[in-house]
Structures are given as structure tokens and as C-alpha cells.
Amino acid sequence: MTARPTWSPVRGRARRAGRHLLGLLAGALLLAMVPATSALAGAPPAPDGHAAGGAWTGTWSTTPTAVPASDTTAFENQTIRQTVRTSIGGDRIRVRLSNEFGDRPLVIGEARVAHRAHDGTASRIDPRTDRPLTFGGRTSVTIPAGAPAVSDPIPLRVSAGSDLVVSIHLPERTRGSTVHAFAFQHNYVASGNVTGRTDIDASATVDRWYFLTGVSVSSGRPGRSSAVVAFGDSITDGSDTDVNANHRWPDFLARRLEAAPGPYTVGVLNQGISGNRLLHDPNPPAGSDAENFAAYFGQSALRRFDRDVAAQPGVRHVLVLLGVNDLGHPGTVAPPSEKVSAADLIDGHRRLIARAHERGLKVHGGTILPFKNDTFGFYSPENEAARQAVNHWIRTSGEYDGVVDFDKALRDPADPQRLLARYDSGDHLHPGDAGAEAMAAAVPLHLLR
Numbered sequence: 001m002t003a004r005p006t007w008s009p010v011r012g013r014a015r016r017a018g019r020h021l022l023g024l025l026a027g028a029l030l031l032a033m034v035p036a037t038s039a040l041a042g043a044p045p046a047p048d049g050h051a052a053g054g055a056w057t058g059t060w061s062t063t064p065t066a067v068p069a070s071d072t073t074a075f076e077n078q079t080i081r082q083t084v085r086t087s088i089g090g091d092r093i094r095v096r097l098s099n100e101f102g103d104r105p106l107v108i109g110e111a112r113v114a115h116r117a118h119d120g121t122a123s124r125i126d127p128r129t130d131r132p133l134t135f136g137g138r139t140s141v142t143i144p145a146g147a148p149a150v151s152d153p154i155p156l157r158v159s160a161g162s163d164l165v166v167s168i169h170l171p172e173r174t175r176g177s178t179v180h181a182f183a184f185q186h187n188y189v190a191s192g193n194v195t196g197r198t199d200i201d202a203s204a205t206v207d208r209w210y211f212l213t214g215v216s217v218s219s220g221r222p223g224r225s226s227a228v229v230a231f232g233d234s235i236t237d238g239s240d241t242d243v244n245a246n247h248r249w250p251d252f253l254a255r256r257l258e259a260a261p262g263p264y265t266v267g268v269l270n271q272g273i274s275g276n277r278l279l280h281d282p283n284p285p286a287g288s289d290a291e292n293f294a295a296y297f298g299q300s301a302l303r304r305f306d307r308d309v310a311a312q313p314g315v316r317h318v319l320v321l322l323g324v325n326d327l328g329h330p331g332t333v334a335p336p337s338e339k340v341s342a343a344d345l346i347d348g349h350r351r352l353i354a355r356a357h358e359r360g361l362k363v364h365g366g367t368i369l370p371f372k373n374d375t376f377g378f379y380s381p382e383n384e385a386a387r388q389a390v391n392h393w394i395r396t397s398g399e400y401d402g403v404v405d406f407d408k409a410l411r412d413p414a415d416p417q418r419l420l421a422r423y424d425s426g427d428h429l430h431p432g433d434a435g436a437e438a439m440a441a442a443v444p445l446h447l448l449r
Contacts, residue, residue, distance in 0.1 A: 056094060057225040057314030059086040059158070061214040061269040062180040065298040066101040068291060073176035075210075079194045081123055081167045081202075082187040082212050083116060085246045087254035087268040088225060089159040090217025095133055095151045095166060098213045099143040100307075101178040106143040106211065109171035112195040113154065116163035122244070123188045124199040125165050131156050133166075148213065158217060160258045160265070166212055167195035180209040181296035182274045184238045184248065207243065216313040217267075226316035227267035228253075228448050229309045231301065231352075233325055235369065235439075236272025240425035240432055247433040248272075252440030257448065266448050269315070271308040273298040275333075278322040278348040283334050290333040297325075302351060310359050317448050318356050319404060320349065321366035323390055324429070328371070328378025342389035349390075353399055364447055365400035367391040367407035372417035374429040384417055402447040409442035410435055 062084075067073070095113055099106035111133040117124035133151040135141035143149045158164065171193070187209065188202035219225065230236050230250040238248030254268040275282070275297030282297045284290030298304065301322050309318055323345050330339040349365065356363035368387050372379050391407055394400060410431060412420045419428060423435030431439060 055223075055225070055314070056216045056218050057088065057090075057265075057267050058227045058269045058312045059088050059090070059093075059160075059215050059217045059267045060084045060164075061096075061229075061271060061312060062183070062209050062212070063271050063273050063298060063304070063308050064098050064100050064178045064180060064213050065273060066295045067175075067177055067179055067181075068293060068295040070292045071176070071295075074173055075170040075176065075189070076173040077171055077192060078203075079167055079169045079190050079192065079200065080187065080206075080210050081165060081190065081200055082209055083122070083163050083165050083185055084209075084212070084215060085251065086158050086160055086162050086164060086215065086217070088217060088258070088265040089157070089162070090219040091155065091157050092153045092218045093156050093158060093164075094153055094216045094218075095212070096148055096214035096216070097141075097143060097151075097168070097211050098148040098178050099211065100146055100148055102143075102145045102175075103177065104145055106145075106174065106178075107170070107172050108141045108143065108211075109169040110139055110193055110195050111151075111166065111168045113156065113164055113166050115158070116165050117198070121199065122186055123202055125167075127198045129156060130196060153218065161255065164215060166215075168211060169193040169195050176208075176210050178211055179296075180213075180273075182234070182237055182239065183207050183209045184241060184243050185209070185246075186244055214269075214312070224263060225265045225267065225314060227269050227312055227314040228317040228319060229269045229271050229312055229315055230319050230321070231305075231309055232272040232321035232366070233276040234272065234274035235324075235430055236270060236321055237274045238270075238272070238436070239274055240427065240430040241436050242433055245433070247436055249431070249436040249439035252437045253443055256440055256443075256445065260445055262449070264449065267314065269312050271312075272321075275325060275329075276301060276322070277325045277329060278302065278352075279326055279340060279344060280329075280334065280338050283338060285335050288333075294333055302348060305352060305355055309356070310361070315361060318352075318361055318363040319366060319443070320352060320363060320400075321368075321404075321406065322349075323368045323387070324371060324378065327383040327386055328374075328376060332377050340386075342386040342393075345386070345390050346393050349394070350399060362401045362447070364402035364404055365394040366404045367394050369406055369429075369431070370411045370417050370419055371429045372415070375427045376429060378429065402444065404443050404447075406439050406442055409438055
């Protein structure tokens with residue numbers, strides 16, 4: 001596997017700065033092989049993700065993006081073993097793979113899923129739970145460029161908060177073209193087809209998810225489960241939270257929902273992308289260093305909404321936290337011509353609300369966190385005034401179905417333009433683990449029931 005670049009966008013240390021830039025991104029085209037709940041089908045998502053053979057609800061997801069030309073990562077006769085954390089349980093699962101940013105067919109020689117071993121070895125599976133993934137009954141699949149593929153239903157009992165391991169064998173030389181670049185989860189690459197091995201001899205460790213975008217579950221109990229999509233930027237993605245700890249704020253929210261009393265379960269699907277913006281796709285100035293990483297920021301939230309929100313199995317609710325990158329990127333990793341006003345951001349939020357309501361979804365607005373004296377150059381009195389205006393509209397307009405006041409929960413009472421120190425990761429923009437937990441605690445659970 002070719003090593004990926006280690007350049008850093010803001011601090012000169014690649015992976016850290018890339019993971020720190022927040023924003024928003026929006027849906028791409030839903031192409032062939034999309035589930036029946038997709039936007040391409042032209043109909044709202046079916047209640048509880050109904051599909052042939054049962055009701056499906058998302059238990060884990062991530063957002064795919066393209067890669068910059070400078071990222072030459074490729075695989076050839078190698079297995080990628082990747083770990084994901086479920087938010088709700090079920091008796092059967094389906095796995096979604098993606099070639100949505102590839103420019104040629106993606107050949108999957110074999111893919112398997114299993115529970116992670118209980119001994120704590122990160123790359124080891126529990127062989128008793130090992131299952132082959134099939135696609136139309138076949139253990140291999142070729143996914144067209146621009147398309148996803150969803151596996152056949154697999155009988156495998158999973159519980160909420162458990163780790164699933166998906167192993168994918170790539171027999172042909174394959175560019176790592178469809179990726180979630182900041183997983184905050186260690187995954188492993190090994191030579192040959194070792195998808196069925198209990199343990200693997202890893203040749204590389206990566207903190208990305210390649211070609212893997214979703215897992216859904218079915219319990220055979222229609223009407224008892226639904227999903228909420230956390231739609232956001234790097235704060236939702238998990239920047240500056242502990243790697244392998246599942247300490248993103250949507251992870252903490254999933255734990256709260258699982259512990260809450262009642263007969264219904266709510267899956268939490270993380271559709272945050274570091275560097276994502278509400279209104280604009282990545283647009284690094286020509287010849288700038290930002291060309292080496294901006295593609296990882298994904299398409300704008302307005303563009304990706306159909307794929308990343310509306311098409312999720314069983315989705316009933318959306319929680320939006322977007323706007324800080326729209327304020328901060330122009331002049332840093334985007335041209336000054338893309339500078340936005342509070343009115344521009346409010347208009348973008350209204351467009352998301354309209355599209356969610358068209359799909360029959362409840363959509364809740366999250367207030368933008370404070371970022372005074374951040375280390376990325378986002379803060380200015382003008383940007384602060386815009387943040388305050390957008391937050392005031394979210395709180396008081398009544399246009400969102402519900403409000404989650406992240407700003408109030410995490411700001412410093414002595415200086416409300418700053419994050420409270422115990423919640424600050426240190427860059428004055430991203431919350432750390434304690435901040436992520438406080439964000440989850442700020443979500444009124446009744447909104448999602």
C-alpha cells in the first residue's frame with residue numbers, strides 16, 4: 001500500500017490539521033444499487049426502513065469522500081480489516097460498501113463480517129461469529145464507478161455498543177478513491193486474502209475507513225426502531241477525541257439512548273465530515289497547499305443531503321450542526337470570494353429544513369459552538385457576530401422542529417465567546433472527550449422519541 005501524504009493543512013502536521021478543520025458537505029447522486037429508501041427512487045424513506053424480508057435500521061454509518069490527486073494510496077491483493085461500533089442491536093445485518101468516488105469498477109474478491117475478539121486484540125475476530133458477505137448470493141461483487149452496493153441479509157445477532165469487524169479483499173490494484181479520511185479508529189491492511197483469518201499479520205495501520213459506509217440491522221419487530229442522523233463537520237466527526245475510544249458526541253448520544261427506558265430503539269448515524277461546509281464544496285485556491293487535503297472535506301451539506309441523510313435506513317430524525325467552516329474557511333483554505341453572511345447561512349439551513357420535511361423527517365438545529373482565539377484563524381469580530389445571529393435564529397425562529405443548544409452547554413460563562421476550558425481540546429475550536437460527552441448530554445432525548 002502506498003503511503004499517504006503526511007502534510008498538515010494548518011499547523012504543518014497533516015493528520016492533526018486535516019482532522020481539525022470542520023464544516024459541512026451535502027449529498028451526491030444516488031446511483032445504481034441504492035436501497036429502496038433512496039432519494040433516486042423519488043419517494044420518502046419507508047417507515048422503519050421497510051424492505052423485503054423485514055425492517056432495517058441503520059446502526060452505524062460514515063460519509064464517503066473523494067481523495068486529492070496527491071493521495072496515491074492503492075491496494076493490490078490485500079485485505080483491509082475495519083472496525084465499527086454499533087449503536088443498536090438486531091438479529092440480522094446488512095453491510096453497505098461504496099465505490100461512489102471511484103472512476104472505474106471496484107472489484108471485491110471476498111468480504112466477511114464478524115464480532116471483534118473479546119481479548120482486546122484490535123485486529124482479531126471471534127471466529128464463531130465469522131460470516132461471509134454475499135451480494136445477490138455471490139461472495140464476490142464488482143461495484144460500478146459512482147455506485148454503492150448493499151449486501152444480502154446476514155443472520156448475525158449483534159447488541160448495541162458492540163464492535164463489528166468487516167474484512168474486504170481487493171484482488172486487483174485498486175486506488176483508495178472512496179474514503180472517510182478521519183475515522184479516529186485504527187484499521188489494518190494485510191497481504192493476500194485473509195478475510196477469514198482469526199488474526200492477521202498487518203502490514204499497515206490506517207486511521208481511515210475505505211469503501212465501507214454503513215451497517216444496518218433488523219430485529220423482525222417493525223415499528224420498534226428508527227435512526228437519527230448527526231449531520232455535521234469535524235466536531236461531529238470526532239476531531240480531537242481519543243482514537244479507538246468511540247468518544248465522538250454521537251457515540252455518547254447512542255449510549256444515552258440505549259440506557260433510556262422504553263420499548264423503542266434509536267440508531268445513531270454519524271454523517272460528520274472534517275472540514276465540511278453547509279454551502280460550498282471544497283475549493284482550494286490553485287497552487288495552494290490546501291489542494292493536498294481539501295477533497296477530504298466532502299461535498300457541501302446541501303449537495304450530499306439525499307445520500308447521507310434521506311437514504312439512511314430507518315431515518316426519522318436529523319440533527320444539524322453546521323456553519324463554522326463556512327465562516328472560517330474563506331481566506332484560509334477557500335477563496336475570500338466564498339465569504340458568507342449570517343443571512344446566507346440561515347438560507348442554507350432553511351433549505352435543509354425544507355428537504356427534510358419533504359421526506360417526512362423531523363429536523364433539529366444545533367447552535368454553533370464558540371471559537372474565540374482558535375488556532376486556525378477562524379475567529380474575527382465579524383465572524384462572531386454572524387455566529388451569534390445564526391444561533392439566535394436557530395433558537396427563536398421556530399423553523400427547526402427542535403433545538404439543541406450546544407453553544408450554551410459548552411461556552412465559558414465568564415467569556416461566552418470561548419469554549420469552557422474543561423471542554424476545550426486545546427485548539428479553542430474542537431471539544432475534547434469531555435466536551436463531546438457534554439454535547440451528547442445537551443440533546444433533549446424527547447426530541448428523538
